[in-house]
Amino acid sequence: MTQxxxxxxxSADQLRALAAELxxxxxxxxxxxxxxxxxxxxxxxxxxxxKRHKYTRxxxxxxxxxxxxxxxxVDSDLAAIEVELEQAMLATGQTTKPKQQPKRSPLPPELPxxxxxxxxxxxxxxxxxxxxxxxxxxxxxxxxxxxxxxxERHIRGKWACDNCETLxxxxxxxxIIDKGIPTSGLLAQVLxxxxxxxxxLYRQERIFGRAGLEIPRSTLAEWVGACGIxxxxxxxxxxxxxxxxxxxxxxxxxxxxxxxxxxxxxKAYVWAFCSTxxxxxxxxxxxxxxxxxxxxxxxxxxxxxxxxxCDDYAGYKAGFGMGIVEIxxxxxxxxxxxxxxxxxxxxxxxxxxxxxxxxxxxxxQTKDLPPDKRQAIRAAKARPIADxxxxxxxxxxxxxxxxxxxxxxxxxxxxxxDALTRYLDDGRVPIDNNWVENQxxxxxxxxxxxxxxxxxRSGQRAAAIMSLIQSAKLNGHDPYAYLKDxxxxxxxxxxxxxxxxxxxxxxxxxxx
Numbered sequence: 001m002t003q004x005x006x007x008x009x010x011s012a013d014q015l016r017a018l019a020a021e022l023x024x025x026x027x028x029x030x031x032x033x034x035x036x037x038x039x040x041x042x043x044x045x046x047x048x049x050x051k052r053h054k055y056t057r058x059x060x061x062x063x064x065x066x067x068x069x070x071x072x073x074v075d076s077d078l079a080a081i082e083v084e085l086e087q088a089m090l091a092t093g094q095t096t097k098p099k100q101q102p103k104r105s106p107l108p109p110e111l112p113x114x115x116x117x118x119x120x121x122x123x124x125x126x127x128x129x130x131x132x133x134x135x136x137x138x139x140x141x142x143x144x145x146x147x148x149x150x151x152e153r154h155i156r157g158k159w160a161c162d163n164c165e166t167l168x169x170x171x172x173x174x175x176i177i178d179k180g181i182p183t184s185g186l187l188a189q190v191l192x193x194x195x196x197x198x199x200x201l202y203r204q205e206r207i208f209g210r211a212g213l214e215i216p217r218s219t220l221a222e223w224v225g226a227c228g229i230x231x232x233x234x235x236x237x238x239x240x241x242x243x244x245x246x247x248x249x250x251x252x253x254x255x256x257x258x259x260x261x262x263x264x265x266x267k268a269y270v271w272a273f274c275s276t277x278x279x280x281x282x283x284x285x286x287x288x289x290x291x292x293x294x295x296x297x298x299x300x301x302x303x304x305x306x307x308x309x310c311d312d313y314a315g316y317k318a319g320f321g322m323g324i325v326e327i328x329x330x331x332x333x334x335x336x337x338x339x340x341x342x343x344x345x346x347x348x349x350x351x352x353x354x355x356x357x358x359x360x361x362x363x364x365q366t367k368d369l370p371p372d373k374r375q376a377i378r379a380a381k382a383r384p385i386a387d388x389x390x391x392x393x394x395x396x397x398x399x400x401x402x403x404x405x406x407x408x409x410x411x412x413x414x415x416x417x418d419a420l421t422r423y424l425d426d427g428r429v430p431i432d433n434n435w436v437e438n439q440x441x442x443x444x445x446x447x448x449x450x451x452x453x454x455x456x457r458s459g460q461r462a463a464a465i466m467s468l469i470q471s472a473k474l475n476g477h478d479p480y481a482y483l484k485d486x487x488x489x490x491x492x493x494x495x496x497x498x499x500x501x502x503x504x505x506x507x508x509x510x511x512x
Contacts, residue, residue, distance in 0.1 A: 371427030
């Protein structure tokens with residue numbers, strides 16, 4: 001215990017210093033308490049809204065399929081909020097009300113069982129006597145390897161001392177979901193099926209049912225919500241590493257979002273940011289936002305400075321000239337001429353396509369070269385082609401009437417010419433934005449399966465988990481194997497070593 005100073009022995013200056021120190025400490029505690037209370041109020045309010053939606057009728061709002069999808073999203077949000085509330089209260093020393101655990105049905109006896117024994121490292125009592133094994137506690141967790149369910153039977157022996165009545169047991173292994181039945185393998189399967197294979201939870205519930213396992217989709221949704229909270233620090237670390245690189249891609253795509261209690265959906269957006277195909281770092285981070293406003297892209301990028309490969313959407317432009325350099329997309333320019341040629345077999349469009357074809361031929365020749373050599377070859381071969389194409393466009397633009405399809409196609413490239421040709425000056429920069437458009441395709445596929453995001457929170461959770469899954473794929477990992485290992489190690493991983501679990505750094509734990 002720290003000895004308290006004798007105030008009678010302190011000088012006036014020492015008393016003033018001590019008072020100032022106490023005031024600073026008290027102010028810091030007040031700020032922390034105000035922040036904690038504000039966060040608790042926000043989460044409690046959000047929790048109340050979701051519970052009101054869950055337990056009120058909504059038959060007039062949604063059809064049966066939409067109702068199933070929304071129910072599972074709401075259950076996931078509820079679980080995520082409860083985890084956040086518990087973490088916030090523990091951080092400020094407040095106690096949490098124990099959550100009532102639902103009564104679980106026994107796991108099917110026909111499933112194969114793996115016995116996992118947990119015994120103390122030392123069975124010698126502190127008094128010097130040898131402990132005796134007097135019993136055991138048994139808990140079962142449902143595991144999953146692709147195509148096969150099994151049960152892990154955890155057996156924790158009880159060891160007691162006859163002399164001093166000491167009782168010891170091996171500690172319960174840390175889990176992503178404490179006191180739950182799922183292993184990291186089963187959680188990984190649910191996440192990959194939902195966010196990589198785009199199987200809604202009500203379909204997974206039916207698949208599990210055919211295997212003899214009655215796992216309600218509300219339970220699956222709680223698992224998903226809890227996993228989303230636990231994986232978020234990993235996604236934050238991935239974003240920090242991505243923003244350490246000077247050349248990035250950016251793109252966005254619409255996703256319907258339904259706010260609880262409303263009958264209509266509105267357009268939300270997923271923004272995708274990723275490293276280039278030339279970069280050693282293979283990473284994609286998705287950001288879910290309620291609109292297409294450019295402020296969301298700027299909030300993600302923060303104070304990042306570098307070269308941003310993007311389309312001509314105005315939302316990106318506010319950052320240009322303030323440390324961010326615009327890199328245009330030649331594929332978009334090519335598309336305008338391609339559409340013109342498809343519409344009326346334009347000879348001019350065919351000529352433009354031929355010029356651009358030669359620019360892409362140079363890229364094919366240099367795709368596996370280091371940046372300095374790529375830039376040298378571009379200067380020698382691609383620069384003359386680009387200059388000739390520019391002069392050709394300028395000459396033809398004077399011959400076509402304003403407002404025509406040909407004029408629009410030429411104007412698209414001429415107005416953006418500097419941005420379209422900046423790639424020629426830097427071998428690290430790609431010619432187009434196709435790389436990120438490929439990264440955003442999983443969302444287009446998912447939209448046809450899960451129809452909409454039920455809330456901003458559920459969209460953000462999907463973006464976070466899909467960031468890890470897509471980045472794992474980019475690094476050649478099986479998403480299931482990656483998530484299973486990460487979910488196993490995450491509860492005991494030190495905060496200062498979280499980067500070890502990022503997809504581009506990940507190495508499977510050694511199996512004993």
